[in-house]
Amino acid sequence: MGFERHMLRADPLAVRHTLQAIEQGPILQAMPADSRDCTLLVLAEVLNNVAEHAYCGQGGPVGVVLRHDRRGLCGRVVDWGAAPPWPDAPPPRAAEPETLPQGGFGWGLIRDLTQNLRLRRRRGCTILSFHMPDNQGAAG
Amino acid sequence: MQLSISDHDTCRIITADEPRLDAAAAIQFKESFRQACAGETPRVVLDLSAVEFLDSSGLGAVVSCLKLLEPPRRLELAGLTQPVARVFRLTRMDTIFTIHPNAAEALAGCGHGV
DSSP: OEEEEEEEEESSHHHHHHHHHHHHHHHHHHHHHHHHHHHHHHHHHHHIIIIIIIISSSSEEEEEEEEEEEEEEEEEEEOSSOSSSSSSSOOOOOOOOOGOOOOOHHHHHHHHEEEEEEEEEEETTTEEEEEEEEHHHOOO | OEEEEEEETTEEEEOOSSEESTOOOOEEEEEHHHHHTSSSEEEEEEEEETTTTTOOOHHHHHHHHHHHHHHTTTEEEOOOOOHHHHHHHTTTTTTTTTTSHHHHEEEHHTTOOO
């Protein structure tokens, strides 16, 4: 059980520092190593998407809420940047590996590692929420 | 991202010396690799055993390193830690690289021990 809230500026260095703080926080420290690694990866992808797309690399506020309850870890990320071009569902996967894509991996990773992934727009902010399954080692 | 280089006849090992290959490190990593890979050894092995965190930007940077080498030179990987191996596996990019358990085994593959 637990609750954590982080506010940061959406840029790559601030994302790194926040992930390091979250990694050392009580919620992630109580998780098995595999689940912790997967949670940090999902948060990295979500936060970097916000920095790159919602704020177009210009920086802007983003909030992270983590809550651990009987069902496992629930994460929520809120930003006040541009609305995503896909309001109802995340975009498709990256190109096939054989084409040597250098990007577009993020959403595939997020979808592979989470459950109940939900993206919605409300009163000028974008809210992404997800659950991390407890048996992450087997899945990932 | 600090990289170290060691040459073994036909093989250059480029070792990533920092624990995070993330969005904040990706651009500088690519530039460091571009300098580190200059030369003519046919094999270039990127040793990632010190990297504990890799995100999709870091993965994209590693793929760009692969594209940077002109045939017949090729990029191989060694020493993927568990979180790094997971990213390669989930994105199926593990299918396009030769991946060695560690740098010593990568060298053993071309007839050199360490």
